[in-house]
Amino acid sequence: MTLSILEKLSASTISIRWSDPCLGHYESQIWGIGLSRADATCALSGQPIRRGDSIFRPRAYGSHVPINSNRMILASVVAGFFHDSSR
Structure with missing residues (x-):
């Protein structure tokens, strides 16, 4: 799987390029902010996500x-991505 953040569209949305040989390809997919409903793993960083995380x-x-x-x-990884890229 390949994933990259293309752009921050607003405080609550980002544009993602997603490619997976099994799941398909999205050139500019819109992702919105919310709260996790289950434990998971961050698709970008590999960090653990806990239920209730932003x-x-x-x-x-x-x-x-x-x-x-x-x-x-x-969301903290996304915030760090845009903070680091503004240098």
Whole structure:
């Protein structure tokens, strides 16, 4: 799996490039902020995610639920990414 943050769109959304040989490819997928509903692993950093952590996840639109909808990125990792890239 390959994942990269393309851009911070707003305080609550980011644009992601996602590619996985089994799950497909998203060139510019919108992920929104929320709270984790379960323990997981951050798709970007590999850090543990605990239920209730602030995370980004792929947005669903109506009945279209992305194949990677169960993936998450810690919001703190995203904040660090944009803080580090502004130097």
